Amino acid sequence: MPNYTLVMGNKNYSSWSMRPWLVLRHFEIPFTEHVIALFEPGHDAAIRAFSPSGKVPLLVDGDLRVWDSLAICEYLAERHAGLWPQDPAARAIARAVSAEMHAGFMALRSAFTCNIRRRTPTTPTPEVQADIDRISQLWTDCRARFGQDGPYLFGAFSIADAMYAPVCFRFQTYGVDLSGAAGVYLATMLATPALQDLSRDALAEPHRIAKYEAP
Ligand SMILES: N[C@@H](CCC(=O)N[C@@H](CS)C(=O)NCC(=O)O)C(=O)O
Structure with missing residues (x-):
């Protein structure tokens, strides 16, 4: 039985940490969380005590330390069934959209920083709007092509959904409304128990x- 510890940043701000945390929580994989408050005095040393990259998240599994959110998700997917879609074509696209995220x-991520608690409706710049449009298209395409067996991008919840969860929270924080299938998916994600x-x-x-x- 694995004995995982997820070393992570603040849940309110750390968009990268959120992804493996959601995978572990949604799939009911037992783990211990170790939260380091980012940008508090000593945070860098606290992270480096675990992480060679100086960044969180990092997964500890016995002697093994896996850093980087996507690498952690891939490691978990090798050890637990059902984290990626089963169909090879769907799985390939799930990996492609996860890698794209x-x-x-960058424009969206730097202008609309992650702050789950906050509500601050903001008019996007053209660059941020282009990112929003691409995400909306990508969600709509995945739902149409692969979403028959459930409400998530590839039907059942997968790593791909966890990769886009921070964007869902950002859209909520900054008041981004989406229409059609993308809007329905956004509402589904925000209502998901793990989120x-x-x-x-x-x-x-x-x-x-x-x-x-x-401000
Ligand atoms: N590509 C990395 C990015 C990790 C990252 O940038 N983490 C931020 C928190 S969200 C961090 O550790 N910041 C602390 C610092 O830079 O001192 C991943 O996917 O895990």
């Missing part, structure tokens, strides 16, 4: 990172 959408659990924990966190709270 992992490496892209609700994370959101509840985020609301209860005492720490405030000033740069992510500024």
